[in-house]
Amino acid sequence: MKIHFLGGIREVGGSCIAAETNYGKVALDYGIKVGDKAFNQFPKDFDAVIISHAHLDHSGSLLDLSHKNPVIVGSRMTRDVSIDLLRDMVKIQRMNGNNFPYNSHDAENVKQSWWIRDSIALPGMLIRLYPAGHVAGAEMTSIYAEDKKVLYTGDFCLHDTEILEGSNLDILPKDLDALIVESTYGGTVRLRRSELVDQLLDQILLTIERKGNILIPSFAFHRSQEMAKRIDQAIEEGSLPKYHVYTISQLAHKITGYFNTNKHFFTERIQKENAPFSYKHVKQLRRTEQIKEPAIVICTSGFGHAGASFHLLNEWAGDEKNSVIINSGYLPPESPLRVAKEKGELVDNGTKIPVKAEVKQIELSGHADQVELIRLVETLRPEQTFLIHGELEQSEALSKELSGLTEVLIPEPSEVVSL
Numbered sequence: 001m002k003i004h005f006l007g008g009i010r011e012v013g014g015s016c017i018a019a020e021t022n023y024g025k026v027a028l029d030y031g032i033k034v035g036d037k038a039f040n041q042f043p044k045d046f047d048a049v050i051i052s053h054a055h056l057d058h059s060g061s062l063l064d065l066s067h068k069n070p071v072i073v074g075s076r077m078t079r080d081v082s083i084d085l086l087r088d089m090v091k092i093q094r095m096n097g098n099n100f101p102y103n104s105h106d107a108e109n110v111k112q113s114w115w116i117r118d119s120i121a122l123p124g125m126l127i128r129l130y131p132a133g134h135v136a137g138a139e140m141t142s143i144y145a146e147d148k149k150v151l152y153t154g155d156f157c158l159h160d161t162e163i164l165e166g167s168n169l170d171i172l173p174k175d176l177d178a179l180i181v182e183s184t185y186g187g188t189v190r191l192r193r194s195e196l197v198d199q200l201l202d203q204i205l206l207t208i209e210r211k212g213n214i215l216i217p218s219f220a221f222h223r224s225q226e227m228a229k230r231i232d233q234a235i236e237e238g239s240l241p242k243y244h245v246y247t248i249s250q251l252a253h254k255i256t257g258y259f260n261t262n263k264h265f266f267t268e269r270i271q272k273e274n275a276p277f278s279y280k281h282v283k284q285l286r287r288t289e290q291i292k293e294p295a296i297v298i299c300t301s302g303f304g305h306a307g308a309s310f311h312l313l314n315e316w317a318g319d320e321k322n323s324v325i326i327n328s329g330y331l332p333p334e335s336p337l338r339v340a341k342e343k344g345e346l347v348d349n350g351t352k353i354p355v356k357a358e359v360k361q362i363e364l365s366g367h368a369d370q371v372e373l374i375r376l377v378e379t380l381r382p383e384q385t386f387l388i389h390g391e392l393e394q395s396e397a398l399s400k401e402l403s404g405l406t407e408v409l410i411p412e413p414s415e416v417v418s419l
């Protein structure tokens with residue numbers, strides 16, 4: 001079997017790996033680099049394309065396959081959310097007046113080619129999917145072919161979050177010939193989840209005491225629902241007082257609907273509730289004008305460069321009573337949230353506004369940290385381990401820790417390896 005390292009190599013973004021045998025060729029993810037104007041020019045001659053989860057850096061180039069019709073495989077959640085994100089991408093490109101070669105029919109074509117399966121057999125190849133943690137519907141992929149056993153993790157975590165279980169090591173295949181693993185946080189050891197959640201609730205409480213507004217920019221898929229559920233529960237249990245809490249994002253609200261109707265993706269506790277994401281203390285708003293202040297607002301975009309989060313950042317950043325809570329680990333270099341955090345200013349139409357609100361980054365990540373990555377390798381005992389989906393320094397830091405457990409390789413972009 002040959003492995004082609006096509007995208008998301010020595011960086012985060014535009015993930016795509018190909019596994020090729022004498023009988024066929026399968027793609028593992030088909031992403032874009034978010035922010036790039038053009039699609040990656042990935043090959044299109046695949047028998048099947050497996051999508052690990054519905055983040056655009058793993059699924060965003062699928063429109064490019066809309067007339068090729070290879071079989072696309074992934075969970076129901078991954079399909080439904082990916083298609084919505086692709087439609088949204090088309091809408092934004094059109095709104096910005098870009099000459100975008102795809103329309104919503106292409107997104108529909110992708111949906112029609114999608115198989116919701118836990119396993120598929122292709123000539124000489126057996127493929128299985130396993131829950132990966134990270135976000136709802138995320139899956140790892142194993143491939144058995146030509147006497148080789150390979151596992152591709154996609155994005156994953158082993159730790160449970162408030163709504164989702166981490167990946168279960170017991171059910172993953174062991175004694176692999178090759179493990180292809182993300183290394184986003186390969187050099188990072190993170191605080192325990194419960195400590196991070198405490199930090200979040202402390203910051204919210206502190207701001208409530210001074211009657212301030214709290215802006216929490218979040219991605220429409222998963223992070224937004226996870227945050228709303230966490231705050232809803234904290235108010236219900238009495239660890240936060242009653243306060244105006246809102247979510248603003250049409251896309252997030254649509255995805256919240258999928259969460260309510262697909263409870264089986266979540267923890268047992270969530271499954272026992274009737275409509276777990278129909279919150280008691282969190283209201284869905286359509287527009288920022290409907291906000292009754294002071295309030296906690298969870299809204300898109302996650303990086304603060306558009307939508308309600310852009311608007312509220314500009315409106316609230318000048319007041320020291322307010323807080324901005326960033327829960328994403330990665331922030332693009334010029335994104336307003338990063339500039340607000342690092343330089344303490346906002347730039348609106350060329351005018352610089354000083355940021356007086358407290359800007360806190362509390363990283364509630366859905367990725368494995370170094371400790372989890374080592375545990376994965378110790379348990380799966382791969383002959384060879386390929387580190388992808390990480391900045392080089394993160395991969396190199398992890399590589400050092402893994403030597404002695406497995407043969408570690410950090411492939412170069414476009415490298416092809418024979419197993």
Ligand SMILES: [Zn+2]
Pocket residue numbers: 053055134155
């Ligand atoms: Zn992801």
